[in-house]
Amino acid sequence: MARIAVIGGGAAGMMASIAAAQNGAEVTLFDGNEKLGKKVYITGKGRCNVTNAAKDEEFLNNIVHNGRFMYSSFAAFSNEDLMKMIEDAGVPLKVERGGRVFPVSDKASDITKALERLMHKHKVRIVLRAKVREIILSDDGFDLDFGHETRHFDKVICACGGVSYPTTGSDGSGFKLVEKLGHSVTELKPSLIPVLTKEQWCKDLTGLSLKNVQLTAKMGKKVLYTELGEMLFTHFGISGPLVLSMSCYIVDKDLNKVDIRIDMKPGLTREQLEKRMLRDFEEKQRAQVGTVLDGLLPRSMTPVVASLADVPEDTPVNQVTREMRDRLIDTLKGIPVTAVGFRPVAEAIVTRGGVKVKEVNPSTMESKLCPGLYLAGEMLDVDGFTGGFNLQVAFSTGYCAGMSAAQE
Numbered sequence: 001m002a003r004i005a006v007i008g009g010g011a012a013g014m015m016a017s018i019a020a021a022q023n024g025a026e027v028t029l030f031d032g033n034e035k036l037g038k039k040v041y042i043t044g045k046g047r048c049n050v051t052n053a054a055k056d057e058e059f060l061n062n063i064v065h066n067g068r069f070m071y072s073s074f075a076a077f078s079n080e081d082l083m084k085m086i087e088d089a090g091v092p093l094k095v096e097r098g099g100r101v102f103p104v105s106d107k108a109s110d111i112t113k114a115l116e117r118l119m120h121k122h123k124v125r126i127v128l129r130a131k132v133r134e135i136i137l138s139d140d141g142f143d144l145d146f147g148h149e150t151r152h153f154d155k156v157i158c159a160c161g162g163v164s165y166p167t168t169g170s171d172g173s174g175f176k177l178v179e180k181l182g183h184s185v186t187e188l189k190p191s192l193i194p195v196l197t198k199e200q201w202c203k204d205l206t207g208l209s210l211k212n213v214q215l216t217a218k219m220g221k222k223v224l225y226t227e228l229g230e231m232l233f234t235h236f237g238i239s240g241p242l243v244l245s246m247s248c249y250i251v252d253k254d255l256n257k258v259d260i261r262i263d264m265k266p267g268l269t270r271e272q273l274e275k276r277m278l279r280d281f282e283e284k285q286r287a288q289v290g291t292v293l294d295g296l297l298p299r300s301m302t303p304v305v306a307s308l309a310d311v312p313e314d315t316p317v318n319q320v321t322r323e324m325r326d327r328l329i330d331t332l333k334g335i336p337v338t339a340v341g342f343r344p345v346a347e348a349i350v351t352r353g354g355v356k357v358k359e360v361n362p363s364t365m366e367s368k369l370c371p372g373l374y375l376a377g378e379m380l381d382v383d384g385f386t387g388g389f390n391l392q393v394a395f396s397t398g399y400c401a402g403m404s405a406a407q408e
């Protein structure tokens with residue numbers, strides 16, 4: 001019976017331990033924390049968006065970075081396999097808008113409890129407050145160094161997470177462990193992260209959230225990202241669902257070349273917007289431009305749009321020239337925002353970068369450089385969109401690692 005150590009008690013590690021134990025291995029899971037699933041606990045604002053109900057191709061399209069690497073592990077353990085496993089373990093699930101899957105209870109802790117029940121059922125030994133300092137290769141396996149003792153195992157599954165939200169335990173120490181065994185780690189960056197902007201007006205509008213707008217990021221003529229939805233202004237720039245998603249596509253780009261626009265009226269074409277404006281001007285002949293803009297925008301955006309369009313708010317509508325109207329329409333259909341950076345990776349929902357996927361067998365998650373070592377979860381250089389995709393990456397790669405480590 002193979003003796004397997006799993007390092008990390010997050011989504012990937014818990015799943016790896018279950019899959020390995022189910023397949024006959026003697027499994028011990030170590031985590032530096034005092035409890036399992038500390039990050040799972042804060043996912044989905046405490047509700048845990050555990051996966052997404054999207055079908056195969058659509059699911060893969062939501063893995064923004066190194067999606068191809070995920071083909072085999074998604075096939076081996078899909079979103080449907082995960083949902084069945086969790087429901088069978090006593091936690092009913094529901095599907096919400098955009099295919100997002102949550103526990104019916106809306107409690108992330110129920111997901112961890114279900115996984116813990118499965119770990120107990122399959123006799124996984126759980127050792128907490130046990131931080132691995134080094135993985136040492138030996139003749140017949142690996143010695144794990146905990147500082148005060150070493151323990152021997154035949155195989156090791158490393159599932160130590162990325163570098164975001166380090167207080168949950170994912171402090172990057174896992175990367176050092178595997179670098180010592182010869183692995184390379186690509187540059188670690190934030191993904192799904194708020195954006196810092198040059199414009200002061202964004203910061204002045206802190207707290208304002210925009211609904212039903214379209215956010216577009218382009219580089220030259222190439223559209224990097226465009227989507228309808230919600231965003232908000234903060235003391236450093238812009239955030240909210242649209243901005244987090246956009247960040248996945250621009251985090252690796254030269255920001256000087258990225259053109260970001262907010263379409264405040266995505267439901268109207270330029271022509272329709274012009275008609276609407278002319279009608280408003282007609283109806284409110286004595287009004288000023290600001291009053292008409294107030295009818296089209298959240299009030300605090302009016303001075304911004306007027307100033308960007310270079311049309312003073314107090315201009316009487318009957319003095320608005322065609323050029324002024326064109327500038328107002330251009331601005332409403334594409335407010336420019338200049339990205340100058342991102343919040344730090346510690347604040348990211350997910351880490352971009354990690355162990356090079358070329359160094360890992362995508363069907364087994366075994367290291368190509370160090371046989372007997374397996375990698376899973378956010379440690380790998382794979383990341384996806386919000387919507388449950390990142391947890392599924394952790395669960396699928398964890399399952400694959402556990403199963404293959406036990407079988408081979």
Ligand SMILES: Cc1cc2nc3c(=O)[nH]c(=O)nc-3n(C[C@H](O)[C@H](O)[C@H](O)COP(=O)(O)OP(=O)(O)OC[C@H]3O[C@@H](n4cnc5c(N)ncnc54)[C@H](O)[C@@H]3O)c2cc1C
Pocket residue numbers: 007008009010011012013030031032033037038039040042043044045048049050051130131132133159160161162164165168169170171172173174348349350376377378379387388389390391392394
């Ligand atoms: C605020 C927030 C909300 C999120 N919401 C969602 C969501 O709703 N849906 C979704 O799909 N994704 C979400 N994510 C992303 C998702 O949580 C992660 O991608 C996923 O949890 C990664 O799982 P993991 O097991 O690879 O790593 P982690 O969950 O980070 O687990 C790694 C574990 O390894 C342990 N560890 C690290 N180093 C060592 C060591 N040297 N020795 C021993 N133990 C060690 C850590 O203590 C930790 O418990 C969210 C992320 C954040 C930060």
